[in-house]
Amino acid sequence: MRHSLMIAGLLCATTAAAQDKPVLTVYTYDSFVSEWGPGPQVEAAFEAECGCDLNFVASGDGAALLARVLLEGDSTEADIVLGLDTNLTAKAAESGLFAEHPALDVNWSLPVDWADPIFVPYDWGQFAFVYDKTKTETVPTDFEALAASDLTIVIEDPRSSTPGLGLLYWVKQAYGERAPEVWAGLADNVVTVTPGWSEAYGLFLEGEADMVLSYTTSPAYHLIAESDDTKAAAPFTEGHYLQVEVAAKLAGTDQGALADRFLAFMTSDAFQSIIPETNWMYPAVTPAAGLPKGFETLIRPEKSLLYSATEAAAIRDAALAEWQTALSR
Amino acid sequence: MADRAQPLSRGLGAGAGIAATLILALTLGTLGAVIHRAGGFGSLGPADWAALRFTVTQAALSAALSLLLAIPVARALARRRFPGRGVLITLLGAPFILPVIVAVMGILAIFGRAGLLNDALAALGAERVSIYGLSGVVLAHVFLNLPLAVRLLLQGWRGIPAERFRLAAALGFSSTDISRHLERPMLRALGPGIFVTIFLICLTSFAVALTLGGGPKATTVELAIYQAFRFDFDLGRAAQLASLQLALCAAATLAAARLTLPAGFGAGLDRALARPDAATLPLKLQDAAAISVASLFLLAPLAAVILAGLPRLATLPAPVWEAALRSLLVALASTLLALLLALPLALAIARTKGRLLETIGMLPLATSALVIGTGLFLLLRGLASPAALALPVTAAVNAVMALPFCLRALIPAARDLETDYGRLAESLGLSGAARLRHLTLPRLRQPLGFAAGLTAALSMGDLGVIALFADAERATLPLQLYRLMGAYRMADAAGAAVLLLALSLALFWILDRGGRADAQA
Structure with a gap:
């Protein structure tokens, strides 16, 4: 039993890796990837346009997420870490594991000015x-x-x-x-x-x-x-x-261009319109269609x-x- | 004699060796990996020592109360026969296998500020009482662990051969005499082990202590470890606190072993227990009261959990059912592995004189889930993707975490087996597979069934290390339940809790029943 489970698990891992498409690995917190969180819809939306495989890896909450990345250090598999907040970003930046994001032309709807070179907000x-x-x-x-x-x-x-x-x-x-x-x-x-x-x-x-x-x-x-x-x-x-929730690109990523593309996608309508009714937070950029009815x-x-x-x-x-x-x- | 050391057969020695090695790898090995990564120990502050004091106090109180309250309940259940007794015994075990957060919600539905008890007090014009604080923590721990104590003691009563009671009746023993000559020696043999087991469970308490503790006064060592890991990113301090927990575990286990005296009843013919002494009215009333109060205390919160969740059970979203299936498979794998590890270990412990193996067997109880998870993560991440290993690792960890309970159930029975039949088996040259088939398995069937049921149920309900490894596609039922709560879906979460409770109880009932198939209920 235990062996068949282990083999099944390993098979899953190899089939995922065997695809030709580039894989973008995004570490995030657990509630983001659950069926009731934004993860499934975000994955479908990004994969529809990127020609890639978006692979979410979940760990506990924001603090557990950062702990994992710090544990893994330079050898982390992550291309993107999504789900830190401003209470964790100082520690994250200090680790030197994260890279600056590309220039983003975004009209933020955050209640504060945002000009961080590394971390890109996705909701608040x-x-x-x-x-x-x-x-x-x-x-x-x-x-x-x-x-x-x-x-x-x-x-x-x-x-x-x-x-x-x-x-x-x-x-x-x-x-x-x-x-x-x-x-x-x-x-x-x-x-x-x-x-x-x-x-x-x-x-x-x-x-x-x-x-x-x-x-x-x-x-x-x-x-x-x-x-x-x-x-x-x-x-x-x-x-x-x-609370401002942010994502950032890992300095050691081998999918730099794809990671940049994901960060830009994150500020787009396609991503932002998923946030209010899955994460129950305000989108970092208000979608063109506005907020869902009820938020008013x-x-x-x-x-x-x-x-x-x-x-x-x-x-x-x-x-x-x-x-x-x-x-x- | 009971403590006469006997040479272990090669097969048994190898089995026990493998089991002990696996336990050590998962407890000390994972801790070692964390220490190695941290580059050494950190330093402990006054807050850590305060946490240690609170932890030990609440654990000792919880264990003592659970054991003391379990004695009248187990005795009543042992000497009474009534319709529905078997079902009641299974149900009374339920709190022990509930996920902590579900148990806490059930307790609060009865004892909370807005609970039934306070509503009743208010209706009577009395002052509402608040359970938050040390009292709430101890109440919840007794709720969670009294069932374990009752079940283990019940086994002790079953272990007193019926012939002894008949002899007692023939000699005109009163209940007091029976208590002194039969029950107290049994309690002396089992009590310390049960106390230390519950003490250790409560030692690593995190969510109960925090949720019902009422504030930072109720900080436990496990919370301090949590804080060191995630808040301060101080692996060294986390490792040091975890070492402290393990040292406490070893000390407590050794102390309990010193207090344990073998009961030495000798062999019986396994006849049903008849208690002519218990037919008097005061004893009948006493037993009826013990059973009623315990049932009310343990079943009322369960009923609250079931009532809250039942309406949503049928409409639970598909991912919850998939997670339930995954959890069932993990539970069965854990159970098989736990039995394969526990049996040789228990037999070896029964046959050897030292306390080393028994102490090793108890280590998983005092291990921080966070340390095991992080250590395994550090050890395994070079080998395969953590998500791919999520389910097998969960099954293995759950098996090892359940081992102390399996051993608690098996060791007394294995010791009796050794004392009562060891020499006969030696003189007949019964050894190896034949001895296992004709002597060991039939004699240990009951505790083996109980251990299997317990492991399966615990594995079903345990969040364990899955949270550190799993991704979206490999969630187990408890993880899914937490995800529902995290997504505001408290009503669905309550439904998932009922599903979890039903599956855990069903697994426990089937396996425990299997162990008692030929015994009278």
């Missing part, structure tokens, strides 16, 4: 506390109001989750030196801290907390996929911390917060220590 989102309109009537408008309220929240751990780390930076950028004080105020609102987004969101849907740290776009899923308009994101006056109901916070990659790396450990101390009491 703003972190927000999501709640159920039928259950929560008085919605806080900032962290201090949330801390003063009796509302319960479930958040993700910054050590194991991207949204958790985003929340850490959100509070830090909004309150600076006062961040520990804000965390101390929030401590009695926090029901629990989960390892990842899925657990937190599941707990919220089960009614374990009034609010969950997620994205401003989360209510769009419920509205579009489930015709459920009861979920909403709370706009905060401090502004909302931004979402809150659009005017003020976005975002540390640069280098700043984020510099303050990370101190911000984490503040968080741990405040919540460990």
